[in-house]
Amino acid sequence: MKYKYSGLSNNQVIESRKKNGTNTLPSPEIENFFDKLKKNFKDPLIVILCIALLLIIILSIFHLTEWYEAVGIAIAVVLAVFVSTFSEYKNEESFQKLQKEASMIKIQVFRNSSICEVFIDDIVVGDYVLLQSGVKVPADGILIEGLVKVNQASLTGESEALTKKPDKDKEVLDLMDSNSLFRGSVIEDGEGVMLVKRVGENSFYGKLSKELSISDNSLSPLQIKLKALAESISKFGYIGASLIFLISLFDKVVVNNHYSLIEISNYFRNFGKFFNDIIQSLVFSVVLIVAAVPEGLPMMVAIVLSLNMRKLLNAKVLVRKLLGIETAGSLNILFSDKTGTITKGQLEVNYFFTADNTKFFSFKDIENNILSSHIAKSIVFNTSSFLSDDDKIIGGNSSERAILSFIDKEIIKNYQNENIKILNNLPFNSSIKYSATKVNEDGNIFTFLKGAPEIILKNCNKFIDKSGNIIIENNNFDNLINEIDNLAEQGYRLLALAFSNDKEFDLNNLSNNLIFLGILAVRDEIRKESYNSINKAINAGIQVVMITGDRKGTAISIAKEVGLIKNEEDIVLTSDEMNNLSDNDLEKILPKLRVIARALPTDKSRLVRISKRLGFVTGMTGDGVNDAPALKQADVSFAMGSGSEVSKEASDIVILDDNFNSIVNAILYGRNIFKSIRKFIIFQLTVNVSAVFISFIGAMLNIQPINVIQILWINVIMDTLAAIAFGGEPALERYLNEKPISKTENILNSYMKSAIFINSIFIIVVSFIFIKSNLFSSIFPDNRYLMTGFFNYFVFTIVINGFNARSEKLNIFEHIKENPLFIYVMSGILILQVLLTYIGGKLLNVIPLNLEQWLVIIFLSLLIIPFDMARKKIVKL
Numbered sequence: 001m002k003y004k005y006s007g008l009s010n011n012q013v014i015e016s017r018k019k020n021g022t023n024t025l026p027s028p029e030i031e032n033f034f035d036k037l038k039k040n041f042k043d044p045l046i047v048i049l050c051i052a053l054l055l056i057i058i059l060s061i062f063h064l065t066e067w068y069e070a071v072g073i074a075i076a077v078v079l080a081v082f083v084s085t086f087s088e089y090k091n092e093e094s095f096q097k098l099q100k101e102a103s104m105i106k107i108q109v110f111r112n113s114s115i116c117e118v119f120i121d122d123i124v125v126g127d128y129v130l131l132q133s134g135v136k137v138p139a140d141g142i143l144i145e146g147l148v149k150v151n152q153a154s155l156t157g158e159s160e161a162l163t164k165k166p167d168k169d170k171e172v173l174d175l176m177d178s179n180s181l182f183r184g185s186v187i188e189d190g191e192g193v194m195l196v197k198r199v200g201e202n203s204f205y206g207k208l209s210k211e212l213s214i215s216d217n218s219l220s221p222l223q224i225k226l227k228a229l230a231e232s233i234s235k236f237g238y239i240g241a242s243l244i245f246l247i248s249l250f251d252k253v254v255v256n257n258h259y260s261l262i263e264i265s266n267y268f269r270n271f272g273k274f275f276n277d278i279i280q281s282l283v284f285s286v287v288l289i290v291a292a293v294p295e296g297l298p299m300m301v302a303i304v305l306s307l308n309m310r311k312l313l314n315a316k317v318l319v320r321k322l323l324g325i326e327t328a329g330s331l332n333i334l335f336s337d338k339t340g341t342i343t344k345g346q347l348e349v350n351y352f353f354t355a356d357n358t359k360f361f362s363f364k365d366i367e368n369n370i371l372s373s374h375i376a377k378s379i380v381f382n383t384s385s386f387l388s389d390d391d392k393i394i395g396g397n398s399s400e401r402a403i404l405s406f407i408d409k410e411i412i413k414n415y416q417n418e419n420i421k422i423l424n425n426l427p428f429n430s431s432i433k434y435s436a437t438k439v440n441e442d443g444n445i446f447t448f449l450k451g452a453p454e455i456i457l458k459n460c461n462k463f464i465d466k467s468g469n470i471i472i473e474n475n476n477f478d479n480l481i482n483e484i485d486n487l488a489e490q491g492y493r494l495l496a497l498a499f500s501n502d503k504e505f506d507l508n509n510l511s512n513n514l515i516f517l518g519i520l521a522v523r524d525e526i527r528k529e530s531y532n533s534i535n536k537a538i539n540a541g542i543q544v545v546m547i548t549g550d551r552k553g554t555a556i557s558i559a560k561e562v563g564l565i566k567n568e569e570d571i572v573l574t575s576d577e578m579n580n581l582s583d584n585d586l587e588k589i590l591p592k593l594r595v596i597a598r599a600l601p602t603d604k605s606r607l608v609r610i611s612k613r614l615g616f617v618t619g620m621t622g623d624g625v626n627d628a629p630a631l632k633q634a635d636v637s638f639a640m641g642s643g644s645e646v647s648k649e650a651s652d653i654v655i656l657d658d659n660f661n662s663i664v665n666a667i668l669y670g671r672n673i674f675k676s677i678r679k680f681i682i683f684q685l686t687v688n689v690s691a692v693f694i695s696f697i698g699a700m701l702n703i704q705p706i707n708v709i710q711i712l713w714i715n716v717i718m719d720t721l722a723a724i725a726f727g728g729e730p731a732l733e734r735y736l737n738e739k740p741i742s743k744t745e746n747i748l749n750s751y752m753k754s755a756i757f758i759n760s761i762f763i764i765v766v767s768f769i770f771i772k773s774n775l776f777s778s779i780f781p782d783n784r785y786l787m788t789g790f791f792n793y794f795v796f797t798i799v800i801n802g803f804n805a806r807s808e809k810l811n812i813f814e815h816i817k818e819n820p821l822f823i824y825v826m827s828g829i830l831i832l833q834v835l836l837t838y839i840g841g842k843l844l845n846v847i848p849l850n851l852e853q854w855l856v857i858i859f860l861s862l863l864i865i866p867f868d869m870a871r872k873k874i875v876k877l
Contacts, residue, residue, distance in 0.1 A: 003110075003130065003145060003146075003193050005110040005128040005193065006110065006112075006113045007109060007110030007111040007112065007113065007114075007127065007128050008111050008112075008124070008126050008127060009111070009112055010111075010112065012126065013111065013122075013124050013127075016124040016125050016126050016127075017124050019125075020124065020125040020198075020199060020202070021199060021200050021201065021202060022121060022124075022199065022200050023120060023121050023122065023123040023124065023138065023139055023199040023200045023203075024121045024200050025200060025201065025205070025206050026201060026206070032089075033085065033086065033089045036085045036089050037081065037082065037085045040081050040085050041081060075843075104119050104120065104121070105119070105120050105136070105138075105645060106118065106119055106120070107119070107120050107123060107129060107135075107138045108129070108130040108132075108394065108395060109123065109127045109128060109129050109130070110127075110128040110129075110130070110193075111127070113389070114388060114389030114390065115130065115386075115388045115389065115394070116388070116390075117394070120138045123138050123139050123196060123199060124196065124199060125139075125196050125197060125198065125199055126195070126196060127139075127195075127196045128144075128193055128194070128195055128196075129141070129193065129194045129195075129196060130191075130193055130395070131143075131146070131148060131181070131187050131191065131192050131193070131194055132187060132191050132384050132395060132396070133187055133188065133189055133190065133191065133384070133427055133644075134186075134187065134624060134643070134644030134645065134646060134647075135186075135187045135644065135645060136183075136184065136185070136186050136187075136644075136645035136646065136649070137150070137181050137182060137183055137184065137185045137186070137187065137194070138183060138196075139183050139194075139196045139197075139198060139199045139200075139203055140173055140180070140181065140182050140183055140196070140197055140198035140199070140202075140203040140204055140205075141173075141180075141181050141194040141195050141196040141197045141198070142167060142168075142170045142173070142179055142180060142181070142194065142195050142197060143164045143165065143166050143167070143179055143180075143181055143192050143193070143194055144166050144167070144168045144192075144193055144194065144195050145166050145192055145193045146166060146190060146191050146192020146193055147163070147164070147165060147166075147190050147191075147192060148163075148164050148181075148187050148189065148190035148191065148192045149161040149162065149163055149164070149187070149188045149189040149190055150162050150163075150164050150181060150185045150186065150187060150188065151185060151186045151188050151646075152175070152182065152184075152185040155175065155182055155184055155185060155204065155205065155208070156175065161188045161189070162176075162178070163178065164178055164179060164180075164181060164192070165178050165179060166179070166192065167179035168195075173197060173198070173204075175204065181194050182203065182204045182205060183203045183204065183205040183206065184204075184205035186644075186645070186646045189427060190427065191384060191425070191427070225747050226677070226747065229681070229747055229748070233685065233688060234289075236688075236692070237289050237688070237692060238289060240692040240693075240695070240696055241285040241286070241289045241692075242285065243696060243699075244284070244285055244695055244696050244699045245281050245282060245284075245285035247696075247699040247700055248281040248284065248285075248699050249277070249278065249281050251699065251702045252277040252281070253267060253274075253277075255702060256702075283708055284695075284704070284707075284708050284711075303723045303724065303727045304673050304676050304677060304726075304727045305319065305322060305325065305673060306727075307724070307727040307728050307821070308669060308672070308673070308727070308728075308731075311669075311731075312325075312665075312666075312669055313656075315662060315665040315666075315669070316641075316655060316656040316657040316659060316662040316665070317653060317654075317655060317656070317662055317665055317666045317669065318641075318653065318654040318655075318656055319652075319653055320648075320651060320652055320653060320654060321652045321653075323636075323652060324636050324637070324651070324652020324653045325652070325653065325666065325669060325670050325673060326670060326673065326674070327617060327635050327636040327652070327670065327743070328619070328636050328653065328666050328667045328669070328670030328671075329667065329670030329671035329672075329673065329674050329740070329741045330617045330635075330670070330740050330741045330742065330743050331542055331617050331618075331619045331635070331636060331667055331670070331740055332541055332542055332543065332616055332617050332740045333542065333543045333545070333611050333616040333617070333618050333619065334537065334542050334543070334544050334545070334618075334619040334620075334621075334663070335545045335547055335604060335607055335608070335611075335618070335619065335620045335621065335634075336544060336545070336546055336547065336621045336660060336663065337546075337547055337548070337621045337622065337623065337640070338546050338547065338548035338550065338555070338558060339398065339399075339524060339548065339549075340398060340524075340623070340640060340642065340658040341621060341640065341655075341658055341659065341660045341663070342526065342527065342530045342534070342546060342558070342562055342660050343524040343525060343526050343527060343530075343558070344524060344525045344526070344527050345398050345524065345642070345658055346398070346402075346524070346525065347398050347399055347401075347402030347403075347493070347522050347523070347524045348402055348405075348522065348523055348524075348525075349402060349403060349405070349406040349520050349521065349522050350492070350521050350522070350523045351521050352366070352375065352406070352518050352519065352520055352521070353483075353518055353519055353521065354371070354463065354464070354465060354466055354517070354518040355463035355464075355465070355471070355473065355477060355480055355516055355518065356463075356465050356466060357479065357480070357483060358465075358466040362406075363375075363376075363406055363407050363408055363411075364408065368466060368467055368468040369468070370464065370468030371464050371465075371466065371467075371468045371517070374448075374464065374497075374499055374517055375407075375497060375517055375518065376407050376411050376412075376415060377415065377439070377441075377446070377448055377499075378448040378449070378450060378497040378498075378499060378517060379403055379404060379406065379407055379450070379497070380404070380407060380411075380412055380415045380416070381415070381420070381422065381437045381439050381448055382425075382435055382436065382437040382448045382449065382450050383396060383400045383403065383404050383435075383450075384396035384397075384400050384427065385400040385401045385403075385404045386404075386412075386416065387404070387409060387412045387413060387416060391409055393405055398642070399493075399495075399522070402522060403450075403495065403520060403522070406520065420439050420440070420441045421439065421440040422437060422438070422439050423438040423439060423440055423445070424437070424438040424507055425437045425438075425507075426507040426508065428450075428451070430549060430599075430600050430601060430626065431600060432451075432455070433451050433452040433455045434449055434450065434451025434452065434455050434456060434510075435449070435450050435451060436448065436449045436450075436507040438505065438507060444501070445501070445502075445503040445505075446499055446500070446501055447499060447500045447502070447505040447507065448497075448498075448499045449496075449497070449498045449499065449500075449510075449514065450495055450496070450497055451495065451496060452494075452495070452496070452551075453481075453484050453494050453495070453496040453519060454551075455496075455510070456496035456497075456498050456514065456516070457477050457480070457481070457496060457516065458512075459498075459510040459511060459512050459513075459514045460473065460477070460498055460512075460514040460515065460516035461473060461512055461513055461514070462513075462514075462515045462516065463477075463515065463516035463517070463518075464515060464516070464517055464518075470515060473516070477516070480519075484519065485553055487521055488550070488551040488552075488553035488554040488557070489553040489554070489556070489557050490554075490557060491523070491526075491554055491557040491558050491561070492521045492522065492523055492554060493521075493522040493523070493524060493550055493554060494519050494520070494521060494522070494551070494554075495519070495520045495522060496516070496517075496518075496519055496520075497516075497517040497518055497519075497520065498514040498515060498516050498517055499514070499515055499517065500513065500514050500515065501515075526558060526561055526562060527659065527660070527661070529659070529660075529661045530562045530660055530661070531561070531562050531563050532661075533659075533660045533661040533663075533664045534562050534563050534564060534660065535563055536664050536736050537660075537663075537664050537667070537736075538563075539736060539737055540664075540667065540736040540737070540738070540740065541738075541739045541740045542619075542667070542740065543591065543593075543616075544564060544594075545593055545594060545595065545596065545607070546558070546559055546562075546564055546594065546595045546596070547595075547596045547599045547603070547604065547607075548595070548596070548597055548598075548599060549597075549598060549599055550597055550598070551597060551598065552572060552574050552597040552598065554597075555572065555595045555597035556572055556595065556597075559572065559594060559595045564594045564595065565594050565595070569592055570592060570594040571589055571592045571593045571594060571595075572594060572595040572596075572597065573593065573595070573596055573597070574596070574597045574598045575596065575597070575598045575599050575600050575603050576598070578596060578603060578606075579603075583610060583613075586606075586610050587610055587613070587614055590610060590611065590614065601624065601626030601627055601629070601630065604620060604622065604627060604629075604630035605629050605630045605633060607620075607630075608620055608630050608633045608634050609633065612633075612635070617635045617636075617740065617743060618634050618635045618636075619634060619635065619636045619637070619638065619663075620633075620634035620636075620637050620638070621637075621638045621639075621640065621655070621663065622637065622638075622639060622640070622643065622647045622650075622651070623639065623640040623642065623643025623644060623647050623658075624643065624644055624646075624647060627639075627643075627647050627650075628646050628647055628649075628650040629650075631647060631650040631651050632650045636652050636653065637650060637651040637652050637653070638651060638652075638653050638654075638655050638663055638666070639651035639653070639654050639655070640654075640655055640658040641654055641655060641656040641657060641658055642658050643658075653666050664736070665731075667736070668731045668733070668735060668736055669731050671731075671735040671736070671738070671741060672729065672730075672731035672732070672735060674741055675729070675735060676726050676727060676729040677726075677747070678747065678749075678752060679726050679729060679805050679806050680722060680723060680726040680727075680805075681747065681748070681752065682752050682755045682756055682805040683718065683722055683726065683798075683801065683802050683805040684718050684722060685756045686755070686756050686759050686760050686763070686798070686801055686805070687714065687717075687718040687798050688718070689756060689757065689760040690760045690763040690764055690767075690794075690798070691706065691711065691714060691794075693760070693764050694706065694763075694764055694767050694768075694794075695711075697764070697768065698771075701772070703771070705767065705771060705787070705790055705794075706790075706791065706794065707844075707845050709843060709844055709845075710791050710844060710845070713795075713836070713844075714794070714795065714798070717795070717798070717799070717829055718798065721825050721828075721829060722802065722825075724821060724825055725802065725819075725821055725822045725825040725826060726802075726805075726806065726822070727821070728819045728820075728821035728822060729806060729819050729822070730815050730818035730819055732815060750875075751808065751875060754871060754875050755804070755805065755868070755871070758871050759801060759804070759864065759867070759868060759871070762863075762864065762867050763794070763797055763798075763801075763864070766793075766797075766860060766863065767790065767793070767794065770786075770789070770790055770793060770860065771786065771787075771790055776789070776856060779852055779853055779856055780853060784845075784847050785847060785849070785853065787845065787846075788837060788845075788846040788847050788849060789849065789853055789856070789857055791837075791844075791846060792833060792834075792837060792849070792854075792857045793857050793860050793861055795829070795830075795833045796830065796833070796857060796858065796861035797860070797861045797864050799826050799829055799830055800861050800862060800864055800865065801864050801868070802822075802826055803826075803865070804864065804865065804868040806819075806822065808872065809872075810869050810872060810873075812865065837849060
């Protein structure tokens with residue numbers, strides 16, 4: 001291994017943490033419960049209501065109204081605001097907590113004379129941290145060994161990478177010097193060891209984040225749509241409430257005084273009664289507005305996501321941004337990496353073969369010491385992976401770890417512990433397609449190379465045969481190239497090994513005097529679920545394009561196996577072929593494009609740009625540092641859990657198991673969130689429309705079917721409790737058989753409008769049949785029984801209609817067991833409603849009912865089910 005440090009002992013770690021603090025950063029400030037409560041009580045409608053309540057209390061002191069009315073309204077208002085605030089706070093808190101837990105990254109550090117992985121929060125001052133390309137620097141410190149290029153854009157705003165060199169004696173950290181490293185910056189290239197000097201809040205990034213630790217309160221596009229819908233509904237509520245106020249006042253002033261000017265004049269002289277009537281009408285109107293205005297609608301997205309967060313994590317999907325999971329439901333083109341996503345990412349060297357086509361299926365099979373020695377050195381010294389003291393191969397990417405695993409562990413240990421000096425190193429880069437390391441072994445200078453066969457072979461003029469003899473190649477490796485092509489078509493990933501004994505060899509400029517060692521035939525097994533997952537995505541209306549660094553033949557073989565290539569019209573391009581096309585030409589063939597082989601990171605950015613120009617909602621996967629630009633440009637970006645921290649920072653969603661199936665799950669949940677919100681809107685707007693029109697018609701008939709406190713209880717049901725109930729709706733596989741949701745699609749579709757308005761009309765008609773006809777006069781003998789019965793009918797009906805709203809199918813109980821919250825919440829509302837009937841008394845203006853009365857209420861409430869079934873049948877005709 002290149003680096004050898006004892007690091008801190010366990011006791012030293014504990015002491016350092018006590019002395020210098022932890023590496024935990026301050027969490028973004030989110031409103032605490034009491035701040036949210038105060039904010040919600042400052043809502044203009046609540047303020048008006050509180051002022052009106054104060055006036056009612058004053059009137060009750062002068063015996064102009066009953067005191068319990070004011071107390072009841074006050075309790076109902078406080079309860080409504082408290083419940084909605086608590087729900088909002090708990091959902092936000094849960095989302096933040098789960099997101100933080102799932103986002104915790106591991107860092108490689110030297111401790112107890114070995115290298116190990118610890119969570120970033122466990123880093124302490126004095127730790128020796130191994131930094132590799134793609135890693136985000138976990139704390140502030142000094143580079144003491146190695147050479148790295150660092151991007152400090154998150155700290156300085158400058159995107160150009162800075163070269164950092166080692167300085168073991170440096171003490172003062174400076175953002176712009178050539179030795180200091182700072183938390184939040186990214187290792188773009190190179191490798192080295194950092195000695196940690198500052199952690200957590202004491203780091204530069206920690207101080208910066210403390211100053212700016214304000215949560216992002218900006219609304220996502222869906223939340224903006226919901227806010228606009230809420231504002232439209234609010235206008236309806238304001239107009240309805242205003243008309244009800246005027247009609248109610250007209251009834252009290254004119255109708256109740258028999259249209260007599262003398263009686264009206266006497267009424268105005270009784271100022272106390274006149275003032276009381278105004279206040280009562282105002283309170284009722286304001287409460288109706290509170291109920292009609294769906295203030296919780298924009299928060300529905302956060303509630304649904306919070307309730308589904310655990311399910312998403314179980315499905316190996318970590319949502320970093322609300323926008324990402326929303327947009328996933330609208331996705332119609334997805335550019336997906338192959339390695340680790342469509343394939344298992346568990347690469348394995350199947351065998352090694354030389355220029356004379358001798359195959360070795362394990363390293364032990366290579367008997368010649370000269371050949372085996374050069375192969376081992378080409379791999380051990382030319383990799384970013386290494387063997388830890390507990391015999392685990394760590395560091396680097398999956399390819400590097402797989403290749404190092406081909407060498408026996410004892411041999412790796414010997415070479416890591418040998419006094420062989422590494423003079424220079426060129427890490428693998430997709431633009432040059434090879435890596436190289438120059439070493440000094442007892443005064444002998446060697447350069448070992450590993451890379452794409454077409455790059456390495458054209459620069460080789462000799463090879464070592466199975467007996468260790470160096471042979472001059474006269475046929476340009478023609479037979480070997482044919483074998484490579486055959487293996488590529490079988491899905492093998494091929495890497496060539498070579499070396500040079502030229503002391504002046506330039507790592508950046510390959511000469512044609514390399515000595516060829518052989519080819520590593522690496523196989524990455526295709527995931528069993530990839531074929532079905534890709535077909536699900538295709539059936540969901542999503543065009544899937546596989547992007548891979550493999551040769552064209554390998555890419556075609558895998559694409560056929562997973563069902564991406566099905567006919568001759570499907571197009572496969574290499575990076576070079578694609579770059580020979582103009583943007584207009586690429587636009588024309590994009591709908592039939594299935595694979596990009598030998599891809600470069602810049603190809604991804606171009607594909608995203610062209611797709612978006614064509615109006616596609618574009619998804620992109622990535623795991624490397626160079627993938628970040630494309631991920632940022634995509635409409636929704638998926639970073640791999642095993643990928644670089646840079647790619648994760650640039651992404652909307654992290655796929656924790658790197659599995660294509662999990663990407664499909666993210667798309668499914670994106671669609672499910674939209675569906676759940678639509679179900680909630682059907683439920684809520686049906687209640688809104690019904691309540692406002694019943695109150696309006698009631699005012700015209702000089703009756704008040706629902707009183708103030710009853711409306712406030714209904715508001716608690718339809719806002720907070722219903723949001724929780726609908727938030728847990730299951731993600732049904734059939735949603736993937738539908739077309740992607742258009743980003744411009746109206747939230748209210750024709751199906752929803754029919755459900756809201758037709759069912760509202762039914763509820764209104766049945767309500768006034770119940771109240772005004774004589775059908776039930778024998779069962780409900782006086783007005784108090786009748787209005788108690790109506791209040792229960794209305795609540796029971798809206799709860800039962802919730803079952804109608806949750807499914808567009810005739811079976812309203814489908815998948816109900818998958819959303820136990822719905823059952824618990826709706827059952828709880830019904831039980832509480834019955835209890836309120838017996839204990840509500842004068843506060844709710846209710847009296848206990850008998851069994852016959854309850855049976856009538858239940859029968860009338862259940863009528864909404866067959867009625868809605870008929871509506872669904874007619875709508876689908």
